[in-house]
Amino acid sequence: MNREPGLSVRLKLTLSYAGFVMLAGGLLLVTVWVFLLRYVPEVIDNPQMPAPAPNRSRLPVPVPVPVMFVPNRSDLLRAFAPRAVAVLAFLLVFGLLGGWILAGRMLAPLTRITSATCVAAGGSLSHRIRLEGRRDEFRELSDAFDSMLEQLESHVAEQQRFAANASHELRTPLAISRTLLDVARKDPTQGRAELIERLHTVNQRAIDLTEALLLLSRGGRGNFTRDSVDLSLVAEEAAETLLSLAERRRITLDVSGGAARTSGSAELLLRMVTNLVQNAIVHNLPAGGSVTVHTEAHGDTSVLRIENTGRRLPPELVPTFTEPFQRGTERVRTDEHAGVGLGLAIVHSIVRAHAGTLDLVPSPNGGLLVTVRLPGTS
Template sequence: MDRAPGLSVRFKLTLSYAGFLVLAGASVLALWSVLLMLFPDSVMIRATRGGIGGAFAPGRSNTQQAFGEVAAAVLVFLLVFGLVGGWILAGRMLAPLTRITDATRLAADGSLSHRIRLPGRTDEFRELADAFDAMLARLEAHVEDQRRFAANASHELRTPLAVSKALLEVARSDPKRDTGELIDRLHAVNTRAIDLTEALLLVSRAEQRSFTRERVDLSLLAEEATETLLPLAEKHGVTIETSGDITPTTGSPALLLQLTTNLVHNAIVHNLPEKGTVRVSTAVRPKSVLLTVENTGEKLLPQMASTLTEPFRRGTARIHTDHAGVGLGLAIVKTIADAHDATLTLTPRPGGGLLVAVELPAPTQE
């Protein structure tokens, strides 16, 4: 925004300090002058006359003249003292604001790694600096996540496009090649590209929180997700167990169903080769509701579990299994959970597998 030039805050504070001192001094001197005129023969006035100067003590007019000269000198002194002292004090008081301004300019130029780290005890400036540092940290992490996400998404989208291009070039160079096999492979590649695009759109929609919140029962969503994925579980030899009472919360039914479906799908696909188990449960807590999806499987290190919600993150088992998805399953879960102000926790099970818990706020009482 273009603004007309004006006085600096430091100069305004300096004038304020000096003006206050001059006004206070003038008020005291004016009061004393009034007392001098109203009570010329009082003991304190006589003492003041003597204190001002013995040469002026005999006459009242001479005393008033001397008083006026002294008053003028005092006001000049207060003005100079107020300007110098106010300038120094204002500079010391506004020094933190200068550091905050410098950090803001660096952030505006794209440098998000700089922090103010204002020393000293808590006051208004330090609270502002700490809040600004926290904002920069979140913004830097968000920008880094977006860059990494964009790079990974570009890489993932480039793969099916490159495969499609190679298949078409092969078909063009060999017109007599069986088109049935080519069509099947192109269909599979195109389906993967569409799934990836839809997943990216879902992530974007959840991040923007562009959805209407409604009252939702998590237990019903868990039942719907397990029923939908039951054929896939039977194909993998996985048994699904569900439990839980009515679990009300508020949010987008479609997004929360997607969250539950992704968790159950992930638990089925990344399970034991045979006789695996998936347990889906819901519970009500005093101020929240809980959805847990637990599955058997290979042992996971805590470091590995903490990275599974990153976009396109795949472990070894994720690469060689079918229905592996597009690498956004748990990333979508995390995005939807964040959009609903929920807490997502991934905990490796001691015997192998993963326990995923999503804690959502309980609905407010109306």
């Protein structure tokens, strides 16, 4: 909607300052009138006194005494009014000029914030205001704006990195499919069964990756229906689903703990626990390893802990596990559960959407301890 241009804030403040000064001057003049001038009497000139009668008693004739001039109300008004008008005119000019200067000084921080907003709107999110001086409303606004720009810059960089990685990951199965088809076209004698099986595997991986990307996007939005969910029941369901995988890898899977209720999406929370348990099974010892899943409630917090055995992990590597397309082991894709590098990224997104926290700590003897804390419900 197009709106007509109005007065600037600086001009409005200037007029406000000048109007206040004029009002104060006018009140001062009214005070002078109410408490001073109105008590001055309005004297009416007396007619000329008659000549004295002849002195028949031969007494001394009184000599007239000269009378001093005493101004009345009209005289004071005639003398006071022009000077009052001159003072009001001076106050008007002084109020306008001083108000313009004061308004400019007061609005200088807002001008810097506006300039930074224009720079950010142009696409440069690295600009910061960094307003100096004591903390006031403008300083708080400036700091909040700088914090917002920092978060936006980090979010945009993360999205760009994610888009680049996603494009690379999606391009890989498509390139493999094209290569297989080119080879089959050049060598018609190649077995169709083997070609179909390899194409099926590659396409299935592309489908899994696409579904993982959609789930990651859905989990980050947080616009889902919330129900009361017991993490202990979710953990049991996830463990039952992955029990066959653990048995094939000769991994002991143990679920313990009590009820831990939270509010959220049962589907997303099941995917969160499933990803964590599957990750703990896959990234484990070749044989004889273990995975323990424990749930409990601490006051108003529901806790889920998943710990596994495995090789020792460098502490500096663990924080990168929640980034998209980061894997804790080599990028081997021959395993059916090697994943697409989004398992913990999806978990992190779901936990944030449920206002929870995700902690990853490497175990001293090898393996990883994952702790999820979510707001509890009664």
